[in-house]
């Protein structure tokens with residue numbers, strides 16, 4: 001990652017003229033940008049359901065600026081271009097002028113608003129300064145969903161070729177590439193990782209487990225952000241430990257044709273969103289699985305949980321996040337967590353995609369409180385939390401690193417520092433990456449882990465080593 | 480025609496017509512929303528958590544928990560203005576006869592003192608909002624001319640109504656002020672369905688943005704196809 005950032009900087013120096021976008025795009029935005037944008041807009045209005053949304057937003061916006069105090073980006077940058085309502089109006093004005101009767105009439109009598117290439121460039125900039133965290137929605141008396149508009153703006157821009165290369169390349173690999181996943185983890189590579197994990201677990205937990213792959217007729221088909229296989233072994237081992245300790249080892253499987261829960265379509269494109277969802281469900285169908293179990297990833301969970309029913313209707317398999325499953329096991333007494341192992345101060349970061357809708361707020365807290373001695377909450381929390389600053393796909397775009405650190409994540413960093421926590425739990429691949437960079441950047445003395453990383457430390461393994469024993473071993477190892 | 484005849488006209492046929500425009504216009508907005516929900520989204524509505532939508536919407540009726548630092552003055556002024564705007568026109572003694580004559584409604588009246596206080600509150604809040612919108616750069620940036628004009632349009636009937644009923648502070652003849660009051664109120668009726676004032680009914684629908692996340696299956700495909708077809712045709 002580091003090298004790419006440097007490459008990006010070199011690129012800046014090489015082209016003294018200000019780049020149109022703060023991120024790399026795959027193709028050069030060609031000629032007739034405005035016309036092509038309007039045409040794409042027209043087709044989108046024709047075939048999708050966004051028109052009523054735009055109509056009612058155009059009609060009822062109060063322009064009260066309440067959303068402005070809610071947005072962490074604006075709080076940190078103070079740049080008026082980051083006012084949610086201002087950004088949204090770029091798109092609404094375009095819609096008003098070119099696609100409504102009123103706009104047409106008005107254009108006959110006054111100097112009309114005109115969509116220019118510069119405005120499109122500005123959209124390309126500001127729509128990727130919003131992390132689609134939707135915190136502002138809860139502050140708007142009319143419930144305006146700026147996240148929805150940002151996403152629509154990005155979708156329209158992507159139709160004329162303006163889309164961050166980082167997102168596009170990943171999605172392309174996922175849909176058309178050989179490995180069919182965003183991190184290019186081949187099937188052999190995955191099997192390697194799994195056998196490595198089972199060796200690790202044998203050594204540390206004292207039980208020999210083979211990860212079930214491509215088993216049919218199981219209750220849970222497991223998907224995580226594929227990058228977890230490369231970067232988050234502890235989270236995965238924590239997941240596996242819960243499944244084993246709860247006696248559910250024969251009830252789950254990892255599919256070998258599709259093992260990536262990531263869905264960047266959620267961030268910028270309806271088409272990609274739907275295709276990726278369909279591929280995921282196809283894998284579950286192939287394995288005759290009965291439900292989808294999503295690992296620790298906010299956007300993957302929301303994409304599956306919210307959009308499988310949307311696109312699949314009656315045929316939608318049920319979707320659960322792993323934390324819901326773990327809590328059920330805990331409540332049913334199927335697993336027990338040792339309250340003496342985790343003694344550090346722990347706090348919990350709510351991933352926007354899980355918490356904003358109120359879906360997963362209390363579950364992880366109940367798990368953590370059950371075994372962490374010193375648990376503290378951030379304020380605000382839950383559905384009112386602040387975004388980590390890397391939401392909406394921003395975390396994958398290396399060129400936006402400085403923006404993410406200095407602006408998007410600033411409020412979050414202050415919030416974390418205030419808790420005085422030693423461990424920040426963030427059950428999301430995106431949040432984890434952003435927060436790790438953030439605590440390093442602001443030199444906050446704490447570590448960022450997944451929730452199951454902690455569970456792994458505290459869980460009692462039937463027939464294996466006890467948590468206290470494991471802690472002693474780990475301490476020895478550390479010396 | 481004398482001013483008094485004009486007043487008669489504004490109280491009679493003009494009132495009936497403008498009121499109808501408002502009712503039909505707002506009704507159309509509501510029907511459009513239901514059409515969209517029922518026909519367009521149809522079965523996908525089952526995926527929406529309606530209870531939460533209802534809870535969120537109703538939490539704004541008395542938005543205490545939404546008071547955040549930084550929004551204080553504007554929010555309070557705006558809330559109080561809305562209280563006045565909703566209560567005074569409906570329950571003022573002088574209006575009740577009007578509702579009775581046209582709609583057969585028997586509404587309870589609020590005391591004159593309360594009504595006066597509410598009216599003054601509304602007027603001062605509206606002026607305060609206008610001033611804040613004019614002076615604060617962040618507000619100016621997101622405001623369009625309509626945002627200022629509509630606020631003034633709301634202010635006018637309250638101001639003229641108050642002056643008309645308080646001869647001691649009224650600088651013009653009573654009937655001129657009364658006519659202003661009537662016409663400005665009727666202007667509001669007409670504006671309501673066609674401007675952002677429509678939030679009087681849309682308020683209850685806007686919070687369903689969760690519904691809009693229920694994208695239409697296959698739509699992305701169709702858009703991509705349409706654009707691709709054109710690209711191929713151009714070659």
Ligand code: SF4
Nearest residue numbers: 071130131133134136
């Ligand atoms: S969605 Fe989040 S980042 Fe975007 S404008 Fe709203 S609060 Fe700001």
Ligand code: SF4
Nearest residue numbers: 062063064065067140
């Ligand atoms: S809070 Fe809502 S109505 Fe007010 S300015 Fe923001 S989007 Fe517009």
